Amino acid sequence: MLNTTSGATSPFSFELLRQITDNFSDDRVIGHGAYGVVYKGVLDNGEKIAVKKLKYMPPEYDSDKQFENECTNLMRVQHHNIVRLVGYCHETRREYVEHGGKYVFASEDKRVLCFEYLQGGSLDKHVSDESCKLDWDTCYKIIKGVCEGLNHLHNDSIFHLDLKPANILLDNNMMPKIGDFGLSRFFPSTETYTTTTCYGTLGYIPPEHINNHQISPKYDVFSLGVIIIQIMAGRKGYNDPGDTTSLKFIESVCEKWQKRVHATMWSHISQEVKTCIEIALSCVESDRQKRPTISQIVNALKRIDIEKLSLTCEAQSMQALVHNQYTTSSASMGVHDGGTRFESTPDEVGGDDRSTHANMYQETAEPIDYEYKPIIRNPAPSAIGGHADRDIWELQNVTQTSKENILDYGPRNSNIRWKAAFILQSPSV
Numbered sequence: 341m342l343n344t345t346s347g348a349t350s351p352f353s354f355e356l357l358r359q360i361t362d363n364f365s366d367d368r369v370i371g372h373g374a375y376g377v378v379y380k381g382v383l384d385n386g387e388k389i390a391v392k393k394l395k396y397m398p399p400e401y402d403s404d405k406q407f408e409n410e411c412t413n414l415m416r417v418q419h420h421n422i423v424r425l426v427g428y429c430h431e432t433r434r435e436y437v438e439h440g441g442k443y444v445f446a447s448e449d450k451r452v453l454c455f456e457y458l459q460g461g462s463l464d465k466h467v468s469d470e471s472c473k474l475d476w477d478t479c480y481k482i483i484k485g486v487c488e489g490l491n492h493l494h495n496d497s498i499f500h501l502d503l504k505p506a507n508i509l510l511d512n513n514m515m516p517k518i519g520d521f522g523l524s525r526f527f528p529s530t531e532t533y534t535t536t537t538c539y540g541t542l543g544y545i546p547p548e549h550i551n552n553h554q555i556s557p558k559y560d561v562f563s564l565g566v567i568i569i570q571i572m573a574g575r576k577g578y579n580d581p582g583d584t585t586s587l588k589f590i591e592s593v594c595e596k597w598q599k600r601v602h603a604t605m606w607s608h609i610s611q612e613v614k615t616c617i618e619i620a621l622s623c624v625e626s627d628r629q630k631r632p633t634i635s636q637i638v639n640a641l642k643r644i645d646i647e648k649l650s651l652t653c654e655a656q657s658m659q660a661l662v663h664n665q666y667t668t669s670s671a672s673m674g675v676h677d678g679g680t681r682f683e684s685t686p687d688e689v690g691g692d693d694r695s696t697h698a699n700m701y702q703e704t705a706e707p708i709d710y711e712y713k714p715i716i717r718n719p720a721p722s723a724i725g726g727h728a729d730r731d732i733w734e735l736q737n738v739t740q741t742s743k744e745n746i747l748d749y750g751p752r753n754s755n756i757r758w759k760a761a762f763i764l765q766s767p768s769v
Contacts, residue, residue, distance in 0.1 A: 378392045472572070497527055498526055
């Protein structure tokens with residue numbers, strides 16, 4: 341009996357998997373998918389694993405190919421934002437079954453995949469018609485983690501092709517992990533490929549694949565954009581009627597999140613909220629060449645973290661400066677005892693540091709501006725987030741302009757100012 345899942349991916353016997361799931365009991369079901377049912381398995385040592393038993397599919401679905409894709413692609417990657425494959429089973433068993441009114445021996449393939457057990461369930465449980473009910477720090481953690489996991493996949497030339505909230509799993513710390521690699525494909529280059537069939541889930545499929553069956557890394561980027569919109573604005577985020585612009589939509593999303601957080605907290609997260617929704621809009625461009633690459637998205641998020649850390653350091657330095665000034669003032673008052681007075685000069689108590697900190701606060705990043713184009717109706721047979729029966733809004737690209745206007749967030753301050761720092765230049769693919 342298996343006692344641990346540590347180490348390399350291991351082959352499991354079907355009999356073992358039957359035992360640890362109570363003969364694949366309905367009471368152990370933790371999820372359903374198009375290609376199988378997921379059960380909770382408990383090992384001898386009490387450790388839990390997720391056991392995905394693949395369904396029998398007609399020959400045209402090529403079940404062996406799907407099993408091989410998911411198994412080999414998960415073995416290929418190791419990343420904290422990608423679900424870990426701990427074992428697999430592929431056995432052919434001859435069983436005595438009823439067929440045509442009589443019993444005969446027949447061969448049956450048993451295909452099972454075993455994954456780390458994630459207690460947080462899937463992201464779709466937290467997404468609703470309105471914005472996600474989780475707090476912003478958790479939402480940002482999920483958005484950033486999914487982006488980093490997808491970036492790792494694309495760096496290994498793996499396209500997921502079925503990104504959606506149901507395929508993003510969460511651990512007990514709400515760390516996201518990309519799962520369900522049944523439709524994933526390994527492509528040795530970033531070229532555009534044409535398939536004979538359509539892959540994915542309607543609502544997360546980009547228009548070039550619906551219309552021309554084209555696949556490129558921008559397929560997953562489109563799906564990612566839909567997911568971010570659903571997290572930040574809900575499933576109905578872009579299905580309300582009426583004319584609007586990307587700028588108005590961004591403002592609307594920011595206003596909704598601003599109402600959800602404390603006033604003092606908003607000044608710290610406003611840039612994260614605004615940049616994430618800008619990223620989402622650029623991801624769902626109908627023209628895939630205008631979409632960013634996943635590496636550009638990850639770099640944009642890193643710039644947010646760097647600037648946020650810089651502002652935190654500046655705030656701490658300001659506190660230290662105030663403390664030094666207070667210490668200097670207190671020391672200069674002296675201590676009178678028996679006619680003796682002790683004084684501190686500026687050189688002794690941070691005198692030179694004041695000019696150094698002042699110069700540091702004057703250093704600011706170059707501002708970035710954006711031109712927001714209107715959103716127009718698109719008659720193409722696709723929809724954002726699964727609403728294929730509705731008209732959708734075509735999201736125009738957020739482009740950098742030549743002007744140098746500064747976008748400030750929170751109270752204006754001569755030393756600390758929030759600025760837009762989102763730069764995406766999408767190469768042709």
